[in-house]
Amino acid sequence: MQKKPLIRAVGISKRFGATQALSDVSFEFYDSEIFSMVGANGAGKSTFIKILCGFYPDYEGQIYINDKLVKFESPRDAYEAGIQVVHQSIEQGIVQNMSVAENLALEQIVSPEASFVYDEKKIEESAIKIAKKMGIEYLDMKANIQDIKQSEKQMITIARALAKKPKLLILDEPTSSISEKEAEVLFETLYKLKDEGVSILYISHYLHEIKKISDRVGVIRDGKFGGLLYQPLVVSKIVQAMVGDIETSISSNSEDSKDKKLIIELKDLLVEGSQTPINLKIYSSQIIGLIGLIGAGKTELAETLFGIRKPLGGEIILNGKSIVLQNIHEAIKNGIHMVPENRTVNAIIPQESIKDNIILPFLDFFSKRGVLKPDQEIEGADRMIENMGIKCENYLSSIGSLSGGNQQKVVVARWLLMSHNIVILDEPFQGVDIKSRKDINVYLRENTRDSCVLMISSDVDELMDVCDKIVVLNKGKILGEEKTSLINKDKLLSLITQE
Amino acid sequence: MEKFVAFAIKYGFLIVMAGSFLAFGLLEHSFWSWSNLFSILLGVTIVGILAIGVTFTLIIDGFDLSIGSTAAICVMASSYVMVVLDLNYIFAILISILCGVLIGLINGLLIVKAKIPDLLATLGMMFLIQGLQLIPSAGMSIGTGMMLANGTEAKGEFAQQFLYLGQGRLFNLIPIPVIVFAVLAIIAYFILQYTKWGRILYAIGGNEKAVKLAGVNVERYKIAAYVISGTIASIGGILLAARIGRGDVTSGSGLLLDAVAGALIGFAVLGVKKPNALGSVVGVVFMGMLLNGLTMLSLPYYTQDFIKGIVLVAALIFTFGLSKSDLSS
Structure with missing residues (x-):
């Protein structure tokens, strides 16, 4: 019937x-x-x-x-x-x-x-x-x-x-x-x-x-x-x-880390709210995924690397030198960039243009004695708009008028505009459609050469799409890490959810 | 229809302004005389200067209610320095500006460090300053030859050079305060439009958190906005003292609301929907022109505030009401 x-x-x-x-x-x-x-x-x-x-x-x-x-x-x-x-x-x-x-x-x-x-x-x-x-x-x-x-x-x-x-x-x-x-x-x-x-x-x-x-x-x-x-x-x-038809998987970087440079090392780093020190090494051209449930301490770790929180102990070693970050400004100066979670609250300035949103952290670079250099700003913004496939009328469109996926591309573009040592992406695909996600991933993969990426998410599939290696964080503790190609999803899930 | 609305939002205000400029001149030819045009500008100078100041705080999504009383206390301070203390007029200017900087700094600290909401903090300061300005002169206006509390006559007087700031004219035509106003307006416009500082102030107004996460010391910028507001208000106060040539205790009344209204009308200029220096200047000049023209056409004095209110509400409708209603966001 x-x-x-x-x-x-x-x-x-x-x-x-x-x-x-x-x-x-x-x-x-x-x-x-x-x-x-x-x-x-x-x-x-x-x-x-x-x-x-x-x-x-x-x-x-x-x-x-x-x-x-x-x-x-x-x-x-x-x-x-x-x-x-x-x-x-x-x-x-x-x-x-x-x-x-x-x-x-x-x-x-x-x-x-x-x-x-x-x-x-x-x-x-x-x-x-x-x-x-x-x-x-x-x-x-x-x-x-x-x-x-x-x-x-x-x-x-x-x-x-x-x-x-x-x-x-x-x-x-x-x-x-x-x-x-x-x-x-x-x-x-x-x-x-x-x-x-x-x-x-x-x-x-x-x-x-x-x-x-x-x-x-x-x-x-x-x-x-x-x-x-x-x-x-x-x-x-x-x-x-x-x-429509798109490639479903981005070729993962499977070479070994032997001939690569160690970019950042966390040595017994003790993050606020956790009792267990964290040890992690990330090499050049690597994209590392960090997975854990809400409350696992992912955001706390990211904020410590970005100078928002002070570590309770341990060291952050960047290019062989131990660094102490007093604030975000210093993190950026050290080439540590971060795309924060929840773009609406933490990243976008809704009325301002795509260009102004992208340039924001690097106004010093795009100005001389405080006076902005519009030609260079436009050149920088246009480059990112084109490379990341941001759909918009032009660089003057306000970011608020874009769709969620394109807004996120702008936010990611902000932190990829200038050269850096590491870019941390905290839940970068919240409310981002699959096409934009792919665009961002492809861009990351192609442009991560002398730098590295730490991608944080609570979604396994998101990370498996692009990461070389996935690290499991559970209650502030690293429970394991594995190359993406060797991952057994059931085992991974059990590590993530382990009480 | 949509195109028309977009056009109206962008140019409507300027068209109305140009239209009334034409209409007043056609109805009353002396409206167009140079002396009248400069008297319009001179009339709005002090309010215009304060409007530039308050624009800075509006941009960071704050508010400075204390600008009017800051200007007033600077009127009293500069008079006191010259008349009662009998010091050089340079000191009068420096001490007044120092007052403005300090008041701005205190406002900024109250808002940023003590986390008091901007309206409340600056309202508190407004009261405080209004009271404070009365204390040195025991509540009396300060003028040359006034009697002091100890029974003697004040020795000092307003310096000619100081009075020139308020009453002098360049080429016997352009009033000095108008020149100061123009210079301040151009500087403010340049800073807000073409420098990284302006960009950051606007960004703070849009999303403070995002700017903080871009590595900017947001607190410092917010305090700076209030210091700028206070400093600019003190310049307004100095010019006002120089113009009236005495320390009038009531001189600050009405300045605040007119300046704020001007800055808010400025949102509608060119449809930018944001506080902006050009808009604030155009806003106060428009109000001055309207009142001047209507007065020439024998509009009674007591209707002025009513007219200002109508202009403000109409401008706000231009800015907020006509733009696309956005239920979706």
Whole structure:
């Protein structure tokens, strides 16, 4: 028997000025299914979702719910129709100065029917009820939202979306800032919801997640319908549908480290919050991956190398000389560059141009007695834009107007612009599409000759793509290192998760 | 339609400005006379100078509410140095500038080191300075030949060279304060537009954390922005003292709001949507011109603040309201 679709989006098109963001895209969503949507950054996924949620009332095409034509004029309309969305940015979904309970029961607090007198006990009761949907009733309801973990905030936003029994639940990159374990909890919840009849639209860059949880996968490519894929899903097929044919693996640098120069050595380096000294050697032209769960001490290590934190003991030896870093400025002077995690918070200056964003750390180099040298700035920015394939009108476009993947390319370009000894990339592929990821990796591979790269991630596949060697960090301790070509993934995962 | 809006955002303000310049002149020919045009400029000089100062703090996403009272205390300080202490006018200038630097430094330290929000810190300083300026002269205005607390007459007087700064004219036409204003404006424009310091100040306003992670000593730049603001305000105060030729205790009132309004109107100039030196100057000049023209057309004096408010709100709509509403970000 043919099931009837719950929601049909037919021939959706949308244009922003001269850009055709979507053209003639149609998808159907059924009850009790997890439908994943994939596409490179800028392919039009977010535009499509925003139309479904009523953010853009002026689209072409039709949306039907249970065969009835609907037209959403505002996000409120979509909400009333049973479409709930959990946005990628967690900060958008929570209210900073409120407690956990208040955040959970937010709809109730702001609803027009709310009683005039604020009943703390009642709020807390319903908050617990909502929390149970996501299995997070263990949270301290009275705690301030700022004091809980990022992943718990994410769970709260999802729990709240579930409170209203949505027909269609849209999750935009829900796992981008939570750990794998927490993601498992989320998936269990999604399966349960699916069994209850909810239709789930899942957006993620993590293809292994998509492969695992989806019933069907819809592809958007360059604003157009890019095909539907059914179980059993194969990651390489999904990638192909998303971006067309690209090489799937970057030739890893397999030569031995004999004829190479030792660039940086960590000798019994004791990082804040850890009891175990770290020893690590990185040679020229090497790309080393550092993997560990959230809380393994990866970021602390990176920040110590970049002069943000002081080591509690041990040495950093750079080109044979022991160095002591008082601040970031000194780290940069020593040719230690770092692409920090979470570009929105730590890296991009949204209103400023691509050029100004790239040049930022090296203004001294691009100026004479304080006066900038525009020709050289433009030359530098253009070189990086071209080499890294940053998609933009020109170097004057503001970085805020770019897609996530291209923003990340700019941020990486900032730290690759000038010669360096080592560049540290902390979670460089958060919210970055697979095509941009590949571009960045290819660039790193081709341009790492006399320097080296330390790439930090909690995603094995990301690292295996490009790294020569992967080092496992667990609770501040290096548990093992292995050449990528020899890696046994099961063993690696067990090291990462070892209690 | 979109093109029109983009055009309106970029050039709308300047077109309105040029239009009113034409309209006033056609309705009242003396509006276009050199003497009137320079009197418009002279009228906005002090406010304009303060607006340049506050632009620096707005750029780093801060605010300096104490500029008006900084200028006022410099009026009192320079008068006190010359009239009561009977010292050379050079000391009057140096001590006033020192006041400005110190106030800026304290503001900066309160905000950066004591982590007090900018509005609150500078509001506190504003009060403090307003009170402090009254103390040396026991609450009285300072003028040549005033009676001192001990019953004697003040010996000093305003030096001619000092008064020239406020009242003199180059070639018998261009007022000296206007020249100072222009020079400051050009320097500020150059620094903000063409140097790394300007670039870093704007970047701090955009994302402080990112600038810090680019190896910049952000705290030093933020303090510098307040020191610049205070110093520029003190120059405004010196010119004001020189113009009125006495230490008037009420001289600082109204300066702050007019300067801030000018800087905010400046966001709309050329649609840059950012604090900028050119915009701040154009903003205050526009307000001065409008009030001058309307007064010539017999607009009553008491409606001036109302007009300024309308201009400010309209400019803010230009800047923020007409640009693409961005629910997505």
